[in-house]
Amino acid sequence: MPSAISVITLLTDFGEQDYFVPSMKGVMYGINPQLRIVDLTHQVPPHDIRYAAYVLHACYRYFPDGTVHVVVVDPGVGSDRRALLVSTSRHFFLAPDNGVLSWILDNETNVEVRAIENKQYRLDSPGTTFDGRDVFAPAAAWLTKGRVPGSYGRLIRDYVTLSRQEAKIIGDTLVGEIVYIDHFGNLISNITTDDLERFRSVVKRDPKLITLGAVAIEGVKSHYAQGATGIPEALINSNGQLEVFIKQGRAVDRCGVGIGGKIEIR
Amino acid sequence: MPSAISVITLLTDFGEQDYFVPSMKGVMYGINPQLRIVDLTHQVPPHDIRYAAYVLHACYRYFPDGTVHVVVVDPGVGSDRRALLVSTSRHFFLAPDNGVLSWILDNETNVEVRAIENKQYRLDSPGTTFDGRDVFAPAAAWLTKGRVPGSYGRLIRDYVTLSRQEAKIIGDTLVGEIVYIDHFGNLISNITTDDLERFRSVVKRDPKLITLGAVAIEGVKSHYAQGATGIPEALINSNGQLEVFIKQGRAVDRCGVGIGGKIEIR
């Protein structure tokens, strides 16, 4: 699968002010100078595994075959939690064994999960506090040089997974929650197009009323420009999830609801 | 014009915390893995078309021939406003038809403006809210693979342009306004070296006094280090525009003037 030109993506909670991210890139270019490196984001709130899982899930599929996705969001760095290498039919994923790859493992086919055990792909460093640079960066770069997953470590089945937060139909109401807030202040729920389809087939009509805290929204718009200025509206966003937005405004500032806030559809 | 190695630049108001920017990069590398992608900035204030137009105008000319510049700052995303492909003698530009390319259209020669109509260069996506990923990213990447502008859509003339904010000479006074504030808190005006030349030829002397709110500045320095610490000074900045700065300080915090504030030269 790895071609002459390979893409590695990086997703961390390191921020961009320190030496952390560039150290990883230096190590990777030292092993494979042909690489393309793409930053997913380094602004994951510190140690927020669910935030990282959402961002990864929302964009990984747009990368070419053979892409290596590296996630370093890791409250347990330096402890004995394992580093994982996951291969799927199209991509590779490297991450700490803390559940951050859960949505990938749910979605993908031909999934193999390994513990990274081979010391040969580690950087030889004195301390034990920077696995991003010393473990994940070299392991990822060696994959793009054609090293096979089997050489990294044994297959495992007892990896950590995140608990699901799925929308539920209770009576004639679809109940979900806010799982992400984006740069524009849009409130993104865990209600998917599939959930809405299920609602229609169970309740036998289209959704009419959406409630989120004290805010009531009628119907679902098809794009942002359809909203009336200053009024919260809903649409299905580009990741297939129901989102509450205010045209050219910030829904999060208006709705008084944050991550975990309940959203109901009738 | 496209060579084996091509540069695409990205200018958006997406911020860097979400999946928006990396999704675009994934799509582009999938089409052309040889690309170099350069972020102009993703910190355009949400929907601020003039801010984006300023940043693009200040740096596009430093990129090599054949560079494709992609701008996605778009209050009207998903509505029926068009996507444009502009070609000039050196570069390509893709942007929504909202005036963000106005200064380029003013400046450049051999300009052709097209509406992007060919569905072949679109990503096939369910929703209609992410034109950056679904329209602009693939259209830009296909240009670097040698697709010709003529294949994207028909030439148009009725594109949107921003109103000019030009400095004016009124009596013996050159009147301009603040159009941009940079990371260092410098206040950048719309007064150009050409305006100052015009002032000299009309008023028959060098500018003496610059006033900005309650602040009066004498003469124009040639570089930042010439300023006295803590005192607002003026110079011609690296984009050829008159700028008010405080040596190692923040002029914006001191002058009590923001975007749109009047600046006068006598």
Added chain:
Amino acid sequence: MPSAISVITLLTDFGEQDYFVPSMKGVMYGINPQLRIVDLTHQVPPHDIRYAAYVLHACYRYFPDGTVHVVVVDPGVGSDRRALLVSTSRHFFLAPDNGVLSWILDNETNVEVRAIENKQYRLDSPGTTFDGRDVFAPAAAWLTKGRVPGSYGRLIRDYVTLSRQEAKIIGDTLVGEIVYIDHFGNLISNITTDDLERFRSVVKRDPKLITLGAVAIEGVKSHYAQGATGIPEALINSNGQLEVFIKQGRAVDRCGVGIGGKIEIR
């Protein structure tokens, strides 16, 4: 040393909202389209030379041979301070002559320091306020095209260096100071593993008590996960320096100590 594919790193206080950083990248790709460009960080606090020196020192060695490191943090831009080209046995460094390369000059062997004098490697620009774009970017890119350091200018010895801030043993106490605060709010001191070794050999025992402001810490942990939640702890960080952290918290918010704060080990 320069190969077909070269890496240039950029370290500035320009932020990422303006045209400054992308202008530099445009100039460099125009000279060498084969480049890989890595951002170290652009979030150096404005004019903070010591911050930039720390970040560079902490990651430069992880980059491949032939890498060109460009630093533009420069309170004196446009004045007559010189631009330097430093070559070592592995890397090149370009920076203003203000001491930002001091830790590199201390560390490396086969060091040659030159003033960049050859106008041939300058961009021809009207103003004198943007040396990053007009001096450093083209000079760096031409190095990756094989231009030899000798062609840039004469060797000099009277370059500026920063004063050292070294930890000292006073009686049975090792006295250092906080020199850097990272994205996670960790407080990084100037106490190195060598200092601790020196302490052990002078005082004839392991460090027992670390004090920082009103906070007392017993012993040194080996990684972050060992800390107790909410309690300040110490470890040797991935750059070999003693660091005070709070597991999944922000030590800087808790300890009431900033840059320059005294840290003592007994």
